[in-house]
Amino acid sequence: MKKRFLAALAALLAGSMSVSIAAQFQEGPPTKPVVAKAQWTPVKTVKVDVPVTQGVRSDTPVFRGEGLFQQHCSVCHLGRFDKSGQVQPVVNLAGVLKDASPDREAAVRMQIQRGSINMPSFQHTFTPREVEALIAYLKTR
Amino acid sequence: MPALAQSGASSGTIRGTVRDFDGRGMEGVIVSARASRETWTTSVYTDRQGNYSFPSLSPGQYSMWAQFKGYDLAKVADLNLADSSRLTHDLTLRPLADQRVIANQLAGPDWFAALPESNDQDRRMKHLLRNNCSFCHPVSFTLSHRFDARGWAILIDMMPQWTFWPNLNYRNPDEPKTPMWQAYKEEFAEYLGRVTPDLQPRPLPQTRGAATGAVIIEYDVPRQGRPPAVHNGTYWTEGQPTDWESKGARDIWIDDKGIVWTSDDQSMGRTLGRLDPRTGKWTDYAMPDDKGVAFATHGVTGDPKTGLVYQGTLPPGDPSILIFDPKTEEFVSYLRPKSIPIGGAFLSVDSQSNVWATAFGPGGGVQKLDPKTGTYTFYPVPYPDDVPEFNQNQYGMVVDSLDNVWVARPGAETVGYLEPKTGKTGNVRFERLVMPGLTEKDRTVSASMTTGPTTGPPNGRGPRRLASGGNYVYVALMKSDEVAQIDIRTKQVKTFPLPKGSAAYAVRVDKNGNVWVAANNADSFYKLDPRTGQVTDFQLPTRGTDLRDVTVDNTTSPPTVWGAYSRSNKIVRLQERPAGTQQAAAK
Numbered sequence: 194m195k196k197r198f199l200a201a202l203a204a205l206l207a208g209s210m211s212v213s214i215a216a217q218f219q220e221g222p223p224t225k226p227v228v229a230k231a232q233w234t235p236v237k238t239v240k241v242d243v244p245v246t247q248g249v250r251s252d253t254p255v256f257r258g259e260g261l262f263q264q265h266c267s268v269c270h271l272g273r274f275d276k277s278g279q280v281q282p283v284v285n286l287a288g289v290l291k292d293a294s295p296d297r298e299a300a301v302r303m304q305i306q307r308g309s310i311n312m313p314s315f316q317h318t319f320t321p322r323e324v325e326a327l328i329a330y331l332k333t334r
Numbered sequence: 335m336p337a338l339a340q341s342g343a344s345s346g347t348i349r350g351t352v353r354d355f356d357g358r359g360m361e362g363v364i365v366s367a368r369a370s371r372e373t374w375t376t377s378v379y380t381d382r383q384g385n386y387s388f389p390s391l392s393p394g395q396y397s398m399w400a401q402f403k404g405y406d407l408a409k410v411a412d413l414n415l416a417d418s419s420r421l422t423h424d425l426t427l428r429p430l431a432d433q434r435v436i437a438n439q440l441a442g443p444d445w446f447a448a449l450p451e452s453n454d455q456d457r458r459m460k461h462l463l464r465n466n467c468s469f470c471h472p473v474s475f476t477l478s479h480r481f482d483a484r485g486w487a488i489l490i491d492m493m494p495q496w497t498f499w500p501n502l503n504y505r506n507p508d509e510p511k512t513p514m515w516q517a518y519k520e521e522f523a524e525y526l527g528r529v530t531p532d533l534q535p536r537p538l539p540q541t542r543g544a545a546t547g548a549v550i551i552e553y554d555v556p557r558q559g560r561p562p563a564v565h566n567g568t569y570w571t572e573g574q575p576t577d578w579e580s581k582g583a584r585d586i587w588i589d590d591k592g593i594v595w596t597s598d599d600q601s602m603g604r605t606l607g608r609l610d611p612r613t614g615k616w617t618d619y620a621m622p623d624d625k626g627v628a629f630a631t632h633g634v635t636g637d638p639k640t641g642l643v644y645q646g647t648l649p650p651g652d653p654s655i656l657i658f659d660p661k662t663e664e665f666v667s668y669l670r671p672k673s674i675p676i677g678g679a680f681l682s683v684d685s686q687s688n689v690w691a692t693a694f695g696p697g698g699g700v701q702k703l704d705p706k707t708g709t710y711t712f713y714p715v716p717y718p719d720d721v722p723e724f725n726q727n728q729y730g731m732v733v734d735s736l737d738n739v740w741v742a743r744p745g746a747e748t749v750g751y752l753e754p755k756t757g758k759t760g761n762v763r764f765e766r767l768v769m770p771g772l773t774e775k776d777r778t779v780s781a782s783m784t785t786g787p788t789t790g791p792p793n794g795r796g797p798r799r800l801a802s803g804g805n806y807v808y809v810a811l812m813k814s815d816e817v818a819q820i821d822i823r824t825k826q827v828k829t830f831p832l833p834k835g836s837a838a839y840a841v842r843v844d845k846n847g848n849v850w851v852a853a854n855n856a857d858s859f860y861k862l863d864p865r866t867g868q869v870t871d872f873q874l875p876t877r878g879t880d881l882r883d884v885t886v887d888n889t890t891s892p893p894t895v896w897g898a899y900s901r902s903n904k905i906v907r908l909q910e911r912p913a914g915t916q917q918a919a920a921k
Contacts, residue, residue, distance in 0.1 A: 215795070216818065218825035221759040224699070224713045224752060229671035231708040238664040239620040239628075241603055243556040245373035248564035260565040260572055265479065267578035269492075274560060274578070276602055277627045311492075313485025317531035318478075320434055 258330025261323055265315065290331040302328065345390035346419040349919045352380045352400050352408075353426050359384020360427060362540035363402040364875045366568075367413075369394035373614035374553045375568070377875040379546035380916065387919030389549050389911075393417045400425045401570055401875070403439045403537035430571075433534055439570035440535050441877065442473040442855030446835025448535035449477075454771020459525040461769070461792035462518055464855070465813045468837045469788040472880050472901065473855045475574040477535075483527025490519045514789040517779050538833075541873045545861075547911035548872055552904045555583050555596075556616050558603040567857075567877040567902035574878035575902050582903035583607055584631075585883040588896050589660070590638045592887070594905055596898050597631035597645055605629045605665070606645060606658055609905055621647075621656065621665045631656065632679035637687050642666075642705060644689050646678035654678045655691055655703050668703065674710045677701045680799070682733040690733050692741055696726045698750055700739050715741065715750040715759045724784045730799030730840070732807060734822045740807050742797040745785040749797050749809055749820070762827060767793040767814055787812075799883075803843025806864070810838035810851065817841060817849060819864050830867050832860055844886045844893035852881035852897050859884065859895055859908055876902045 250256065263271065272282035290301060305324065308314035319327065352363045365386045366377040371394055380386045393416055399409040405427040415421060430436050437445075446464065451457040467476050481489070494512045515522075556562065563580035565572050583596040596607040604618040605628045620628035632653075633646040643658040655678040657666040670676070677693035677700075684690060687706075693699045699714040717726055725745035733739050739752040748761040769792055780791045790796060796813030809818040815836050816829045832838055836853035838860075843849050851860040857879045861870040880901030887894040895908045 215816075215829045216762050216764040216820075216827040218751070218827075219718055219761050219763055221716045221718070221761060223757040224715060224759050226714075226757075227673055227712040229673045229710050229712075231668035231671055231703070231710050233708060234667045234669040236621050236665045236667045239603070239618075239622060240663055241558060241618045241620070243558055243603075243616045243618050245554050245556045245614060245616055246562045247373075247554070248562040250564055256564075257572075263565060263576050263578045264573055267576055271578050274557075274602065275600060276630055277625070278559065278602055308485060308488075311488060313479075313481040313488050315481075317480035317482065 254326040254329040255333055257323075258326035258328070261319070261327050262330055265318060269312070286331065287334050289334065290328065291334065293332070298328065301331065346393055346415040346417060346421065347388050347390060347919075348396070348398065348413065348415065348421045348423060349385070349387040349916070350423040350425065351384045352386060352402075353384055353424070354405075355426065355428060360402060362542055362546060362873070363400050363427065364541075364873070365398065365400045365425070366875050367391065367396050367398045369396050369415075371395075374551050375875065377550040377552070378916070379541050379548065381546050381914075382542075383917060385916040385919070387916045391415060393419075398423065399569075400427060401439070402427055403444070403540060403570070404430060404436055406430050407569055407571055435571050436537070437478065437533075437535050438573040439877070440474060440537060441857040441873070442468075442837070442853075443833045443835045444538050445474045445477045445533075445535045446855065447538060448533055450529060456525070457769070458771055458773070458776070458792045459521060461767075461813075462522070463526075464835060464837060465790040465792065465794060465796065466515065466518070466522075466788070468855050469812070469839075472574070472878060473835060473837075474857075475576075475878060475901075477530055477533060478574055480530045480533070481527060482531065483523040486526045486530075487519060487523040490515055490522060512789065513783045514779060514785075517775065517783065541871060543870075545870045545872055545910075547915050549909055549911060550872075550875055551611075551907045552876060552899075553609055553611065553614055553907075555607070555609075555903045555905060557582055557601045557903070558618060560602075563903055566904070567879065567899070568875075570877050577901070580903040581901055583898040583905060584900050585634045586885050586896055586898040586905065587634045587636050587643070588885055588887050589636050589641070589643070590889065592889075593660070594896060595634050595636065595643050596905070597634040599630040599632060599648055603628050605631055605647075605656070606634070606643065611905075611907065619658065619663065619665070621667075623651065629656070633681045633691075635681045635683060635689075637683045637689070639687050640705070644681050644683070646681055646691060648679065652676040653694060655681065655689060657705060668705075668708045668710075671710060674701055674712045675699065680730045682731055682739075682802075684733045684737045686737070690731065690739055692728045692731045694728065696723045698726055698728060698741075698743065700731060700741055700750075700752060702754070713739075713752050713754060715739075715752050717743065717746055717750070718748065718761050718763065721746040721748070725786075727784070727786045729787050729797070730810075732800040732802045734802045734807050735804060736822055738822065740800055740809075740820070742800055742809065744787045744790070744794075744796050744798060744812075747795055747797070749800070749807075751825075760825070762820055762825065764795045764797065764811070764818070764827075767795065769793040798838070799840040801841040801843050801849070803847060803849065806843075808841045808843060808849050808864075810841045810853075812837050812839055812854075815853075817851060817862055828864075830862055830864065830869070832862070832869055833858075833871065836860070839881065840883045842884045842886045842895075844895070845888040846893065850884050850886060850895050852884040854880050854882050854900075856881075859897065872908060874906060876904060876906075878902050879904075879906075
């Protein structure tokens with residue numbers, strides 16, 4: 194009885210470490226290869242040594258806000274980069290809070306808080322401190 | 335090691351102890367150091383007593399920082415490391431109280447563990463999230479967005495309008511919405527809207543034991559026409575980096591001269607990237623299309639016998655195999671004959687220096703290119719009869735030590751098999767997970783909609799990328815967080831569990847028979863010892879890594895493990911050191 198218990202315990206421990214059988218092999222029909230000779234096609238190569246540089250960091254709300262903007266807003270408001278260069282964003286926010294009136298700033302804060310028909314509400318995403326950083330950054334765009 | 339170990343140049347070192355506020359040594363803290371004039375960061379872990387010790391570092395002005403989930407960043411600027419000097423610098427870490435800041439520091443498995451699963455519905459949704467979202471965004475990035483149900487529904491509707499491949503139109507309103515996302519849209523929106531606003535992920539255990547001897551070096555990857563990334567996952571409290579700022583290098587291969595080669599599906603002016611780890615020097619090689627835009631590439635591998643580097647190109651144009659000769663620094667290409675199906679994103683080289691690639695399109699199969707003659711051979715590898723055409727898609731492939739070929743088929747939950755010499759074919763069929771609470775919708779979706787590398791019902795296993803090692807082929811099972819081991823002679827299969835929510839993506843076997851796993855939800859390399867099933871977690875110094883490939887340099891002892899952070903845009907190198915290294919250095 195004790196041996197059986199120990200064997201079961203050993204099997205249990207082994208199972209918890211690793212192994213189970215979860216698949217089986219099934220033979221298929223033989224393959225029918227297709228052979229063809231390719232054409233030689235010389236292609237152009239462009240070589241560029243790219244310098245590696247570091248970005249500039251700071252301990253300001255603007256710097257933190259830029260990071261938040263990239264993390265949460267870039268998909269619609271910064272477009273993206275691809276092989277051909279920068280693709281324009283759906284809604285470009287350049288200048289949105291540059292020298293903006295208090296009413297305009299309040300409207301932008303409301304939009305971030307509540308969202309719109311095409312934009313999610315960010316009220317649960319951003320803390321009050323993060324909203325202030327984001328606004329500080331938007332004022333520089 | 336950059337520069338020093340190989341050149342014998344002058345060097346110094348830094349060591350010390352990391353303690354908590356009560357004065358206790360902390361194990362598994364990642365301590366990183368970077369010289370102001372260098373383009374890489376070296377990181378080590380603290381041991382059980384809290385001791386850390388860097389390997390030889392070149393003299394210079396260093397900044398140093400320590401990170402541990404749940405604790406605030408500790409940073410030291412302007413450490414002057416003189417030639418042959420041995421600096422000692424102790425650090426104290428302060429616990430963080432702000433749960434939102436702690437959440438920023440966490441990796442995918444930490445977030446995944448916080449998702450509720452106390453009932454069948456929540457468990458279903460948790461698996462659906464991993465199976466349908468993880469393979470474009472690490473789960474740590476997805477869940478750091480805390481929307482209500484309406485917000486999530488907006489995003490789900492918007493996502494299919496962003497085309498997947500570069501070089502294509504950015505926003506395509508005519509793109510059909512992904513049927514499976516649409517089928518689950520309301521459930522996703524309800525679930526994510528319910529759980530994300532107040533989700534409180536906690537740190538899971540961090541790197542411990544013998545693994546803390548490892549040394550990790552991360553190289554910055556530059557991009558033409560772009561400012562250097564600032565928020566690139568280096569400082570965890572800043573949260574997850576984005577595609578906007580820092581997406582870049584994808585797959586990786588290291589040649590026998592120690593040069594690292596990467597493919598790239600994002601960066602301007604780069605079809606193939608080259609890193610010299612001794613100097614950090616980066617070179618882009620572009621094969622321009624007729625508009626002057628560099629071809630995007632997915633896979634990269636090479637042949638030590640010929641020195642040639644192979645890549646798989648992506649759309650636009652038909653995906654195909656691209657050859658690069660490092661001696662002439664030029665691409666060499668063979669135009670694929672029309673009778674050979676498109677293919678090439680995933681590559682493997684056999685013992686005769688033929689290069690093999692996954693073929694695309696229904697029907698299934700693999701193609702072989704003999705680079706000496708330019709001869710292509712396409713080998714159909716049929717699916718099992720009951721796999722519908724819409725689930726016939728293929729992903730990673732590998733040639734095993736007997737020169738037989740294996741190809742992953744995520745939609746069919748199988749791995750296809752070919753013996754080129756005999757013409758035999760077959761399939762290893764994986765059982766779906768047993769999951770109580772599957773719904774009629776799950777059954778309908780499974781029976782009628784495409785399951786593939788980025789979509790699937792809750793209970794799939796999702797074979798993705800493969801590796802060869804001795805008598806076995808290993809398969810990353812991305813949707814069940816497992817690695818499968820297939821005996822290449824008997825076709826017997828074993829599976830090994832990885833941390834939940836890690837989303838195993840790629841595997842590679844080292845000369846000691848250990849299997850290294852890149853998991854794109856986890857900011858970790860996992861080392862699986864298939865003899866014992868033991869999994870060692872090497873947590874990495876960067877967040878949002880989105881690791882999709884791993885390769886091993888077996889010319890070093892112990893082997894050196896390399897990977898590309900596809901999201902944080904760095905190249906990572908990890909090498910184990912004997913246990914006790916830090917303590918010995920502390921004496």
